[in-house]
Amino acid sequence: MLDTIKAILNNECITRVGMIDLKDCDIINQRILPEGVKSAIIFCLPYRSVIENTTDGFSEYARIYDYHKFSSELYNRILNEMNTKTGYTFYGFCDHSPINEKLAAAKCGLGVIGRNSLFIDDVYGSFVFLGSVLTDAEIDSNACEIIQCINCGKCVSACPNGAITEHGIDRTKCLSAISQKKNKSDEEKETLKRHNIVWGCDICQSVCPYNQKAKILPIPYFKKTRISFIDKPFIEKMTVEEFNKYAFSYKGRKIVLDNIDFI
Ligand code: B12
Ligand code: SF4
Ligand code: SF4
Known part of the structure; x- marks a missing residue:
């Protein structure tokens, strides 16, 4: 089975x-x-x-x-x-x-x-x-203890907004979450601008030593659909159908265009 x-x-x-x-x-x-x-x-x-x-x-x-x-x-x-x-x-x-x-x-x-x-x-x-x-099939459990990372602290120091806490991610500070908010405060806009973030944030992953030696061989679907450069004209020109295929579409086009504007 x-x-x-x-x-x-x-x-x-x-x-x-x-x-x-x-x-x-x-x-x-x-x-x-x-x-x-x-x-x-x-x-x-x-x-x-x-x-x-x-x-x-x-x-x-x-x-x-x-x-x-x-x-x-x-x-x-x-x-x-x-x-x-x-x-x-x-x-x-x-x-x-x-x-x-x-x-x-x-x-x-x-x-x-x-x-x-x-x-x-x-x-x-x-x-x-x-x-x-x-x-509903029964599978012999081979569960093991959860192993934590080497805890080098690089992600904590690199996180631009201090979102990685002892108790997990503080969503109010995480720039990925902030970039997806419809109504942002001036301070939040300023923070996104300072760190050049339009949609999502990869900083805590990019600095992680595990990712330096990781294999890069994606599911072909993701490789095929990747856009290497996105700007305002590109978003404006996308058909509704194409726009809706990307994760940044879920709150509408205006929020993405606004984010690009204030960056
Ligand atoms: C809400 C959400 C967000 C929120 C909040 C993120 C958060 N970490 O809480 C925001 C918008 C900020 C976000 C951002 C991102 N997200 Co997100 N997000 C989710 C979602 C839908 C739910 C997460 C959630 O509810 N967390 C609640 C908290 C309390 O629990 P948790 O983090 O899931 O679990 C931790 C605790 O349970 C704790 N814990 C409890 N018991 C124990 C015991 C031990 C021994 C240990 C060590 C830990 C531990 O450790 C768990 C793992 O960290 C998940 C999908 C899912 N179902 O998990 C995707 C998910 C986590 N996101 C994902 C991704 C890709 C991202 C981004 C990288 C996107 C981006 N580029 O911006 C960022 C990364 C930010 C970050 N550092 O986490 C992927 C992550 C894949 C992965 N490799 O882990 C997921 C799993 C979606 C998916 N289906 O693949 N996300
Ligand atoms: S950078 Fe990676 S290895 Fe270092 S503490 Fe963060 S998650 Fe762990
Ligand atoms: S995604 Fe960005 S803001 Fe969120 S915890 Fe990671 S580095 Fe910090």
Whole structure:
């Protein structure tokens, strides 16, 4: 059964896959947990295809098609195949999962949890999205202790707004969160401008030593959809259909254009 699941995911270029018993997962949203689920399959979606010093203020995840779009297309392709080939039922999640996907990935032994709060895959580093497929099939649990990063503190010192605290990320200070806010204070606009941020922030990932040695071989979908330079005319010219394929679209075009304006 496990080989069948792995083969289906490998076919989609998804090679970093872990499995875990539901009882070893941290349930964060019981309400959306499908009845009868016994196990979780966690996987990483590497998305970084180049390392370059971009100047347009867009983070790497914003340059490629939205991972929610990728995962819903992926689940449309693979869930039925998993159901029919194994006789069990599979449910796909990404972001709005009943379990904490970062902790589950670490417990599967795929990588470590960084001080910047991100999951760092042993092969691809932290420039990976996470997805999970829950199933009523029983899987032998091989959960391990969560390993934390080497705690070098580089992300803490590099974070421009002191958002990495002892207790996790302070969302009110994180520039990624601020860039996505519709109504920003003058101070927030000034901070984004000072750090040249239009959408998302990669600073705490870029300085992390784990990412210096990470493999860069993204899921082809992300490489194909990457825009290397984004400016105001580019955003203005995008068709509604194309604009909506990117993560920066979710609050409308005006907020992206405003952000570019005050940077
Ligand atoms: C809300 C959200 C945000 C918010 C808040 C981020 C935050 N860290 O809390 C904002 C807008 C700031 C944000 C920004 C980004 N995000 Co975001 N975000 C989410 C979302 C939807 C929920 C996160 C959440 O609720 N956190 C609540 C806090 C309390 O919990 P947590 O961080 O999930 O879990 C930690 C604690 O539970 C703690 N913990 C608890 N028990 C224990 C036990 C031990 C032993 C240890 C060590 C730790 C520990 O460690 C956990 C892991 O850090 C997740 C998707 C998801 N379902 O996880 C994506 C997600 C975290 N984001 C993602 C990404 C890519 C980003 C950005 C890089 C995008 C960008 N370039 O701007 C930045 C990175 C900022 C950062 N340093 O975290 C990816 C991260 C993938 C990865 N490799 O980890 C995720 C998982 C989406 C996905 N499906 O792939 N994000
Ligand atoms: S920069 Fe250092 S402290 Fe921060 S996540 Fe990476 S290894 Fe951990
Ligand atoms: S994403 Fe940027 S602002 Fe947010 S914690 Fe990381 S370095 Fe700080």
